[in-house]
Amino acid sequence: MPFSSGEKWRPRAGFFKFSCCTGCGFELAYFQRSLEDTLKSFDFAFFRLASSSGDFDSLLDLALVEGTVTEPFQAVELKKIRKNSAVLYAVGSCAIAGGIPAIKAGGLELEIEKRAYQKKLYRLTSIRPSVLGDYVKVDGCVRGCPPGRHDLEEALVSVLLDRKPEFIEYSVCVECKMKGNICLLVDEGLPCMGPVTNAGCGALCPSCHRACYSCFGLMGQANIPALKDKFRQLGLSGEEIERRFTLFDGLKLKK
Numbered sequence: 609m610p611f612s613s614g615e616k617w618r619p620r621a622g623f624f625k626f627s628c629c630t631g632c633g634f635e636l637a638y639f640q641r642s643l644e645d646t647l648k649s650f651d652f653a654f655f656r657l658a659s660s661s662g663d664f665d666s667l668l669d670l671a672l673v674e675g676t677v678t679e680p681f682q683a684v685e686l687k688k689i690r691k692n693s694a695v696l697y698a699v700g701s702c703a704i705a706g707g708i709p710a711i712k713a714g715g716l717e718l719e720i721e722k723r724a725y726q727k728k729l730y731r732l733t734s735i736r737p738s739v740l741g742d743y744v745k746v747d748g749c750v751r752g753c754p755p756g757r758h759d760l761e762e763a764l765v766s767v768l769l770d771r772k773p774e775f776i777e778y779s780v781c782v783e784c785k786m787k788g789n790i791c792l793l794v795d796e797g798l799p800c801m802g803p804v805t806n807a808g809c810g811a812l813c814p815s816c817h818r819a820c821y822s823c824f825g826l827m828g829q830a831n832i833p834a835l836k837d838k839f840r841q842l843g844l845s846g847e848e849i850e851r852r853f854t855l856f857d858g859l860k861l862k863k
């Protein structure tokens with residue numbers, strides 16, 4: 609593995625993947641170079657992106673899990689990971705709220721299978737998508753698509769220091785204002801999801817003059833009706849509004 613080292617005691621960790629693009633795993637293993645030293649403080653027993661070997665059944669201090677559950681075997685594996693792990697964090701919008709794989713939850717499973725796989729080359733076993741929390745207790749959420757450095761680091765450091773993680777829990781608007789951006793929603797009437805979206809990306813899109821589309825997912829206590837009203841005033845149709853609010857949070861909103 610790229611970040612294993614051979615000294616002193618280190619907590620044992622695993623990174624697991626269900627249905628998703630694997631972007632969260634890439635982010636942790638390869639794109640957040642400032643986390644390399646923190647990662648070296650762990651003994652990764654299982655992380656497919658980093659090593660083709662590894663022990664799936666290992667007992668763990670920390671399990672990080674990305675992706676949506678869309679097949680029965682994944683639910684079984686997830687329960688096993690939970691049983692083996694002292695702490696389990698859901699990583700990324702797919703694991704927390706359904707993310708992109710949850711788009712198919714809006715239709716009938718068999719019809720979607722037929723549309724996606726017109727030539728049935730192998731036996732499909734897909735089921736309606738579910739977030740991790742539907743099957744097991746989740747100890748915390750590392751939000752994002754993929755998550756930013758702060759929350760990834762917090763997930764690791766909280767286990768190293770044996771304390772509760774302090775994940776970011778405020779809106780993208782806070783980060784946007786801290787960057788000194790002029791508000792796209794107020795000033796230009798663009799349908800920006802920043803007011804209801806959990807921060808962590810550094811207001812990436814508004815800083816590039818693009819409305820936030822909520823890839824970090826809806827934050828707790830988001831005032832959804834107020835922003836929907838605002839979007840209606842801007843002339844968006846009911847369907848357009850619904851799409852914005854369910855693109856990454858399709859499953860969470862349907863509960």
Ligand code: SF4
Nearest residue numbers: 628631700701702753
């Ligand atoms: S949350 Fe985003 S980056 Fe992470 S696995 Fe899902 S789609 Fe990929």
Ligand code: SF4
Nearest residue numbers: 781784791792800802
């Ligand atoms: S541009 Fe978007 S994220 Fe920035 S302050 Fe306005 S609504 Fe919030």
Ligand code: SF4
Nearest residue numbers: 809813820821822823
């Ligand atoms: S869509 Fe919103 S949450 Fe996602 S990176 Fe852009 S500004 Fe951040």
